[in-house]
Amino acid sequence: MIHTRIDMHEFVARRAALLATMPDNSVALIPAAKEVTRSRDTEYLFCQDKDFYYLSGFHEPDALLVLVKNDPALSMTEAATETVLFCRDKDPEQEVWHGRRVGAEQAEIQFKVDLAYTLDELEQILPMYINGKQTLLFAQGAQAEFDNLVFACLEVLRGGAKQGLSAPNTIVDIRDSIHEMRLIKSDAEIAVMREANVISGNAHKRAMAFAAQGQFEYQVEAEILHEFAANGARAAAYGSIVGGGENATILHYTDNDEVLVDGDLLLIDAGAELSGYAADITRTFPVDGKFNEAQAALYNLVLESQIAAIETIKPGSNFAIANKVANEVLTKGLYELGLLTGELDTLISDKACKKYFIHGLGHWLGLDVHDVGDYQMDENKNQLRSFKAGMVMTIEPGLYIDAEADVDEKWQGLGVRIEDNILVTETGYENLTTTAPKTIADIEAVMAK
Structure with a gap:
């Protein structure tokens, strides 16, 4: 009920x-x-x-x-x-x-x-x-x-x-x-979604504090679901993704049955459903609590692109604008890391980052995780619908490098996604995802306790 x-x-x-x-x-x-x-x-x-x-x-x-x-x-x-x-x-x-x-x-x-x-x-x-x-x-x-x-x-x-x-x-x-x-949320709906985000963010924080070498992915998932239910969210809004190591490169991985290994990243995409409304949050962190150099470089690049995309959100903007900014940041960063080669301007215009950023930047959020509402796409699939106050969306850039990819070994099998839930306000935006640690310093501090 x-x-x-x-x-x-x-x-x-x-x-x-x-x-x-x-x-x-x-x-x-x-x-x-x-x-x-x-x-x-x-x-x-x-x-x-x-x-x-x-x-x-x-x-x-x-x-x-x-x-x-x-x-x-x-x-x-x-x-x-x-x-x-x-x-x-x-x-x-x-x-x-x-x-x-x-x-x-x-x-x-x-x-x-x-x-x-x-x-x-x-x-x-x-x-x-x-x-x-x-x-x-x-x-x-x-x-x-x-x-x-x-x-x-x-x-x-x-x-x-x-x-x-x-x-x-x-x-x-x-x-x-x-x-x-449904696309424009009322004050009452926004209040519920804020609460769902608080609960979900705390669940991610709990998972960070709990995860360790030798545990199974499903044990981490159990901690997340416990946090949901203990705070009034009887169910997850969708099947939780808890993917360690190479499993982080599988976008909709839900087997959650493998053991965690020190030195691997753990990607968790999980959100609570509260009073019918969904949260949808992703965090990525190292099993052993410390990012290595390659992990940190890739993570900070995804974080930089997410922050840049979020900063574009305001009434009158749209997903196409946010996508352009995110793609430029990711492409430039991948070029500087040596994961993309060629002329930088050409790489940016060709959206070369899509080699590793293989999904969309975000989607509407509400009663459904992939909520209803027209994106008003043009013939090139650019999402041109103007944002209005009361819309809620995810912003979730990610990079996924196959374990067999022809790149330096240090990059192989790395998957990073960072996802927040963003409300369009009259003057800009409000990030509803406030309780899930996101910077490397904050994540490592939680995992050190």
Whole structure:
């Protein structure tokens, strides 16, 4: 169960804002997630559909949110808008096995909807809300089973012309409208994300203090997850990456089952999920607590590029600008270290650092780790969307040198990534990642204790 730290009135306001974007005489359908079976009669920890949660705050599976915008020209007696929730009914026998349910009666009060029905009433009542509407808005293709339900309702309405029934003749994907809203975080959302970052940063700090020769990567992961849960974040926002040595060069390494070795770097990409919101932080540090010369050189280069990219963040800037700065710093640094050769100006214009910097600089962050929102890419895949206050993103440059790369042995098998979570403010930016040590001096000081 998500214990939301956001007041229910904000969810009401979000629904009102979405309704304002809908045409008159329309209905929007936003389904909850379904439970997913892990094996036989056990399920994965439930994760609510984030669009549904964003609009409802409701955390039970199988529910449905219906938003209705009536046409005042067609009826003077109907309310201008209606918000309806379908949810599981109270069931003492099921609840004693699987946990308490809110039930329709309490859902109407607790989640401030106009009406709530049980799921048993869905097939009978849902067509009534779609009937006579000009436009139907829903995320077609997102859930096959829900698609089938919607199209069955439409067939009932299309076959009922003699009974005065009619189906919408326009279907619109609702996701763009919701995702534009989700891209700009409210003060309440930002407060939750700050807290998620504090918890996650402390977990990285704990991992630094704990890691040592002979431990397994999963033991370090356990320390991180313990710190999350002990501070109210029941789950990680994604599968934690704890990669020692050459494993640090695998971008989405999650086996986390190898032993740590002195002299190796350890890359940890881990973030907590708090009240539905994700943190996404990466730190890289030496298992033995001391960077050697090559490790320090590569680490400081990545850190320099990250700081330079973060400094570009402000309203009106964009990812393309931050990328250009980061690529220039990395390319120049790799040239000076002898890892790139040729004419420096040509190397910079060719983005030669991408030989070792093999992923993007960052992404939107929020209810999802790779959060929703258009990047407005041009034909060259430059991300040109202007930053606005309230956007939250990651900035995460990295360098990854394969163990078999044709470079000096001291560079082989080194992987470094540094990732912070950045909020765009009215005047610039705020780095939310404040508790995870980042400079070599700070990391070594933590590991020396």
